[in-house]
Amino acid sequence: MNRALNFNAGPAALPVEVLKEAEQNLLNFSNTGMGIMELSHRSKEYQAVHDQAIALLRKLMAIPDDYEVLFIQGGASLQFSMVPMNLLGRGQAAHYVLSGSWSDKALKEADKIGETVIAASSKDQKYRFIPAYSQDDIPDNAAYLHITSNNTIYGTQWKTFPSNKKTPLVADMSSDILSRSLEVEQFDLIYAGAQKNLGPSGVTVVIIRKELLERSSENLPTMLNYNTFANDNSLYNTPPTLAIYLLSLVLKWADKQGGLQQIENTNEKKAKTLYDIIDESEGFYIGHAHKDSRSRMNVTFNLHSADLSKEFLQQAKEAGFVGLGGHRSIGGCRASIYNAVPEQHVEKLAAFMKAFKNKN
Numbered sequence: 001m002n003r004a005l006n007f008n009a010g011p012a013a014l015p016v017e018v019l020k021e022a023e024q025n026l027l028n029f030s031n032t033g034m035g036i037m038e039l040s041h042r043s044k045e046y047q048a049v050h051d052q053a054i055a056l057l058r059k060l061m062a063i064p065d066d067y068e069v070l071f072i073q074g075g076a077s078l079q080f081s082m083v084p085m086n087l088l089g090r091g092q093a094a095h096y097v098l099s100g101s102w103s104d105k106a107l108k109e110a111d112k113i114g115e116t117v118i119a120a121s122s123k124d125q126k127y128r129f130i131p132a133y134s135q136d137d138i139p140d141n142a143a144y145l146h147i148t149s150n151n152t153i154y155g156t157q158w159k160t161f162p163s164n165k166k167t168p169l170v171a172d173m174s175s176d177i178l179s180r181s182l183e184v185e186q187f188d189l190i191y192a193g194a195q196k197n198l199g200p201s202g203v204t205v206v207i208i209r210k211e212l213l214e215r216s217s218e219n220l221p222t223m224l225n226y227n228t229f230a231n232d233n234s235l236y237n238t239p240p241t242l243a244i245y246l247l248s249l250v251l252k253w254a255d256k257q258g259g260l261q262q263i264e265n266t267n268e269k270k271a272k273t274l275y276d277i278i279d280e281s282e283g284f285y286i287g288h289a290h291k292d293s294r295s296r297m298n299v300t301f302n303l304h305s306a307d308l309s310k311e312f313l314q315q316a317k318e319a320g321f322v323g324l325g326g327h328r329s330i331g332g333c334r335a336s337i338y339n340a341v342p343e344q345h346v347e348k349l350a351a352f353m354k355a356f357k358n359k360n
């Protein structure tokens with residue numbers, strides 16, 4: 001079978017092995033005579049899948065016991081609201097670092113719930129870098145500090161994180177969760193929509209320090225309260241069973257790759273392949289992000305004129321590359337190279353970029 005050269009930003013490429021295994025189990029899962037999505041979410045077969053997904057995520061990310069792993073629907077966008085609804089109390093302010101459109105959206109939702117502060121921003125510099133920020137500056141009434149660990153649209157990524165000795169650190173990791181090895185203890189809440197590195201859309205993973213669960217008001221609507229998910233192992237109501245099943249397969253695949261350090265090494269290599277082409281192109285390709293903020297997941301670049309960018313995208317499409325157009329808000333080009341994008345596909349893109357430069 002001819003797999004597409006898929007550089008979509010999300011939903012994105014999934015590992016072939018995962019899709020093949022899923023294909024078989026769509027019709028007859030574990031000799032039940034039923035497909036995975038036809039099983040009751042209360043059945044022992046589904047329960048095992050659910051528990052395995054949580055256990056594998058705990059193992060891969062080395063999530064300590066004082067954190068809960070929750071599966072919630074509504075995408076990362078619902079977390080923009082749930083985070084302040086659950087964590088932002090009266091007399092407090094939620095601090096947001098603006099490093100891209102998604103952090104801006106998160107801030108706007110928090111504004112509807114309570115008081116917010118823009119802790120740092122690179123908005124007026126077209127979000128070309130992660131703004132410098134020290135958590136020492138944060139006042140005592142801060143409910144939490146919110147960051148976006150990887151900025152999918154602009155192609156920037158936090159390399160180190162502000163220390164969180166005083167204020168809980170909340171991170172939207174939608175576009176780089178599971179892409180590198182990091183200490184979960186640095187964070188108090190991590191959330192990520194699955195559709196980039198974790199699986200298909202439909203499930204959002206929330207990793208929350210148990211202590212924080214005490215903050216949620218009992219007056220919150222049931223499905224917007226983290227405790228509802230924590231108290232019932234994310235089985236209070238029907239979870240997105242198919243998405244969680246696929247998540248469990250992706251996690252199994254990630255474990256087989258050798259874990260997060262191994263995955264990080266591969267991701268670093270893949271990103272370097274493309275950034276080298278940009279850096280060695282003598283200005284033919286112009287990277288959007290400052291070098292020290294470059295993302296290993298989303299490589300954003302322009303060509304020196306809009307017409308040439310258009311020509312590049314057209315020829316890339318004809319050559320079989322999918323999803324290389326930049327986000328509709330900034331245009332240009334973007335190659336999303338999440339965990340499941342094979343190294344060979346990245347090398348093919350690098351060769352195409354080189355050849356395109358030589359011809360133009």
Ligand code: PMP
Pocket residue numbers: 010074075076077078102148150151152153172173174175193194
């Ligand atoms: N945060 C980031 C960093 C994202 O990249 C995205 C989606 N691309 C979102 C949030 C929104 O996610 P969802 O579509 O799952 O609501």
